[in-house]
Amino acid sequence: xxxxxxxxRRTPGRAESAGRRPRRAESVTGxxxxxxxxxxxxxxxxxxxxxxxxxxxxxxxxxSSTSTRFTGLRNYRAMIHDPIVTQAIEHxxxxxxxxxxxxxxxxxxxxxxxxxxxxxxxxxxTAAYATMxxxxxxxxxxxxxxxxxxxxxxxxxxxxxxxxQQQFLNSPSEALYVIVTMTIWGWSGFAVVIYLAAxxxxxxxxxxxxxxxxxxxxxxxxxxxxxLLSPASLFLAVWxxxxxxxxxxxxxxxxxxxxxxxxxxxxxxxxxxxxxxFKYGYASAIAxxxxxxxxxxxxxxxxxxxRFTYYRS
Amino acid sequence: xxxxxxxxxxxxxLAVVAAVGLAACGSGNAPSGGSxxxxxxxxYTGAEANAFKHLVTEYDKTHKGVTVSSxxxxxxxxxxxxxxxxxxxxxxxIAYLYGSWAPNVAKISGxxxxxxxxxxxxxxxxxxxxxxxxxxxxxxxxxxxxxxxxNLAVVYNKTLFAKAHLAPAGPxxxxxxxxxxxxxxxxxxxxxxxxxYVTPGSEDTVWHWEALLWAxxxxxxNSNNTKAAFxxxxxxxxxNTLRTMAVTxxxxxxxxxxxxxxxxFNSGKIGMLVTGPWDLSAFPNVHYGVQxxxxxxxxxxxxxxxxxxxxxxxxxxxxxxxxxxxxxLLWLTAPAQVKYFSLHTGDLPIRASVADTPGFDAAMNKAxxxxxxxxxxxxxxxxxxxxxxxxxxxxxxxxxxxxxxLLNKSQPGPALAAAAAKVNQILAGSG
Numbered sequence: 001x002x003x004x005x006x007x008x009r010r011t012p013g014r015a016e017s018a019g020r021r022p023r024r025a026e027s028v029t030g031x032x033x034x035x036x037x038x039x040x041x042x043x044x045x046x047x048x049x050x051x052x053x054x055x056x057x058x059x060x061x062x063x064s065s066t067s068t069r070f071t072g073l074r075n076y077r078a079m080i081h082d083p084i085v086t087q088a089i090e091h092x093x094x095x096x097x098x099x100x101x102x103x104x105x106x107x108x109x110x111x112x113x114x115x116x117x118x119x120x121x122x123x124x125x126t127a128a129y130a131t132m133x134x135x136x137x138x139x140x141x142x143x144x145x146x147x148x149x150x151x152x153x154x155x156x157x158x159x160x161x162x163x164x165q166q167q168f169l170n171s172p173s174e175a176l177y178v179i180v181t182m183t184i185w186g187w188s189g190f191a192v193v194i195y196l197a198a199x200x201x202x203x204x205x206x207x208x209x210x211x212x213x214x215x216x217x218x219x220x221x222x223x224x225x226x227x228l229l230s231p232a233s234l235f236l237a238v239w240x241x242x243x244x245x246x247x248x249x250x251x252x253x254x255x256x257x258x259x260x261x262x263x264x265x266x267x268x269x270x271x272x273x274x275x276x277x278f279k280y281g282y283a284s285a286i287a288x289x290x291x292x293x294x295x296x297x298x299x300x301x302x303x304x305x306x307r308f309t310y311y312r313s
Numbered sequence: 314x315x316x317x318x319x320x321x322x323x324x325x326x327l328a329v330v331a332a333v334g335l336a337a338c339g340s341g342n343a344p345s346g347g348s349x350x351x352x353x354x355x356x357y358t359g360a361e362a363n364a365f366k367h368l369v370t371e372y373d374k375t376h377k378g379v380t381v382s383s384x385x386x387x388x389x390x391x392x393x394x395x396x397x398x399x400x401x402x403x404x405x406x407i408a409y410l411y412g413s414w415a416p417n418v419a420k421i422s423g424x425x426x427x428x429x430x431x432x433x434x435x436x437x438x439x440x441x442x443x444x445x446x447x448x449x450x451x452x453x454x455x456x457x458x459x460x461x462x463x464n465l466a467v468v469y470n471k472t473l474f475a476k477a478h479l480a481p482a483g484p485x486x487x488x489x490x491x492x493x494x495x496x497x498x499x500x501x502x503x504x505x506x507x508x509x510y511v512t513p514g515s516e517d518t519v520w521h522w523e524a525l526l527w528a529x530x531x532x533x534x535n536s537n538n539t540k541a542a543f544x545x546x547x548x549x550x551x552x553n554t555l556r557t558m559a560v561t562x563x564x565x566x567x568x569x570x571x572x573x574x575x576x577x578f579n580s581g582k583i584g585m586l587v588t589g590p591w592d593l594s595a596f597p598n599v600h601y602g603v604q605x606x607x608x609x610x611x612x613x614x615x616x617x618x619x620x621x622x623x624x625x626x627x628x629x630x631x632x633x634x635x636x637x638x639x640x641x642l643l644w645l646t647a648p649a650q651v652k653y654f655s656l657h658t659g660d661l662p663i664r665a666s667v668a669d670t671p672g673f674d675a676a677m678n679k680a681x682x683x684x685x686x687x688x689x690x691x692x693x694x695x696x697x698x699x700x701x702x703x704x705x706x707x708x709x710x711x712x713x714x715x716x717x718x719l720l721n722k723s724q725p726g727p728a729l730a731a732a733a734a735k736v737n738q739i740l741a742g743s744g
Contacts, residue, residue: 172720256513256571257514258513258712260720277705
């Protein structure tokens with residue numbers, strides 16, 4: 001922190017001593033480097049974002065129809081009275097609340113288990129990260145068969161230990177949890193990599209000092225390791241939450257929002273409104289609501305994170 | 314050094330800006346209004362792609378001065394891409410679009426009306442199956458030319474029938490017989506099911522049921538598409554039939570993924586499937602037979618089935634290009650080309666006259682056993698789904714209704730009444 005501040009103070013002085021002209025040239029060069037990316041991001045990122053905000057205030061349904069007109073807040077009002085939107089919000093929040101801690105716990109457990117010198121450790125680490133490299137469609141297909149009510153291996157194991165046969169993706173009360181399991185498996189490799197890197201950044205002398213003070217393994221983990229992992233945890237919490245709120249692929253590939261809307265999450269519902277029913281205006285309104293939800297949740301996470309996160313200087 | 318770097322950077326920026334600019338309007342400049350070059354968006358892969366490419370090359374060769382270029386677009390996304398292209402003022406000349414989109418397609422400005430084109434001498438419009446013509450027509454206006462046709466029939470595993478000492482179904486069979494066979498083909502000990510049903514609640518769930526509804530003599534909507542008509546004795550009969558198999562007999566494997574059923578049938582785990590000709594090539598491991606849909610005796614429906622045809626749609630890019638596109642499509646869908654395409658892809662012929670050609674059935678069956686039953690079954694397609702823009706929303710309501718009955722979450726009667734109320738709301742414009 002102090003080093004950065006000192007650097008910041010020193011830079012202008014150096015530029016002043018070198019005179020004004022090169023400085024302007026430098027800024028032009030800077031802009032020149034930024035412009036291509038800015039143009040591309042503006043055209044393919046920012047413009048559609050703004051345009052979809054405009055669309056969300058219209059009855060747009062064909063993109064090219066002549067009957068499009070501004071309808072003010074009608075789409076937003078309709079959303080409040082749409083029972084499926086309420087359900088979709090519920091499913092999205094339940095999913096996020098299970099998925100984010102789930103991935104972090106599994107990731108942390110695996111990372112701690114792998115943070116030691118063992119023969120063939122690279123095999124275990126590669127295996128853990130492989131879940132991230134496997135495409136979502138393969139992941140979905142595998143889980144569909146694992147959780148097949150009649151032929152799946154999960155029900156087979158259940159039968160061995162006397163648990164009654166479950167309907168899984170065929171059951172409105174179970175399907176969402178199958179998707180939670182599927183995505184936790186898919187994302188745990190990502191958390192492992194982040195936590196493993198953070199674990200290896202923990203200074204050994206702190207651990208040794210704790211040991212000298214008589215701390216046991218659990219106390220060391222709780223008092224030294226966990227606090228030092230907090231920046232990684234905050235990053236994971238924010239990143240995973242944003243991804244969880246935007247869940248789509250796994251739902252589209254396995255249940256298509258069913259059975260009976262049990263796995264209809266917000267992004268799936270807005271996709272359906274836009275590209276199945278062609279209600280682009282309504283879908284854009286849902287997208288903007290989701291945007292605000294993500295913004296608020298992320299802001300809360302950062303605010304809360306500041307209190308619990310420990311950054312070493 | 315400094316100025317050199319600056320100049321290089323500015324040059325870079327200009328190059329990128331120019332490239333982006335060109336990309337944005339590139340294809341718009343290429344074929345001008347007077348050109349005889351046309352662009353087609355299609356989603357063919359594998360054998361279909363090869364056959365289509367062959368036909369396009371042949372057309373280019375035999376029609377001097379005309380260039381037909383085709384662009385692969387995944388069929389599932391063509392409509393949204395076309396809508397964007399139309400909004401940007403640069404649509405393709407021809408696009409392959411799902412028939413279920415037809416009412417929405419008709420609303421797009423720039424879609425060329427083909428009502429007079431298909432009446433031209435030599436086109437022989439009535440040679441296209443009635444199910445196809447219905448789907449190409451929206452409120453009396455022809456907006457497309459048939460591109461594909463299929464239908465639902467029963468594919469059954471001959472080995473499992475023999476093992477269960479069951480005689481294969483004859484063409485006069487009934488749904489009662491289907492249910493009895495399904496029950497006998499079910500064996501929980503070896504996890505074998507009599508039949509299967511797809512339950513994602515999508516249109517695939519819905520149209521399977523619609524075939525039963527029609528067979529029971531029912532209708533989805535009233536004749537002028539203003540009110541639901543499926544909450545009827547026919548609706549009840551059709552849902553009860555499905556319910557008996559799924560809930561009472563447990564003879565029906567419910568597939569929420571819309572993909573597992575084909576693998577299971579090919580593994581000899583399912584006795585009978587109601588499906589279309591596109592699935593036949595997925596069953597190389599079983600000795601299968603095909604039979605037309607069963608009937609409900611005592612109703613007017615007979616052995617009706619349902620078809621999901623797709624259309625070629627022309628977009629207006631100036632008179633010359635529209636004329637070129639029309640000429641190409643009429644050539645592409647003329648009997649000789651239809652025959653070539655069917656024989657090389659196994660797709661059902663989109664013209665009745667091609668199906669009647671001597672030796673055609675035998676040639677088709679050689680590549681795809683028993684596909685000729687699907688061809689004959691085209692005659693059992695008597696009606697099309699409602700050609701209205703709100704059909705996708707109605708379909709969602711119907712999907713929920715069918716799935717809730719199959720999962721035993723509601724009884725057929727109340728499910729029908731609740732769905733009818735929702736559909737009426739959608740039709741009244743407040744859905």
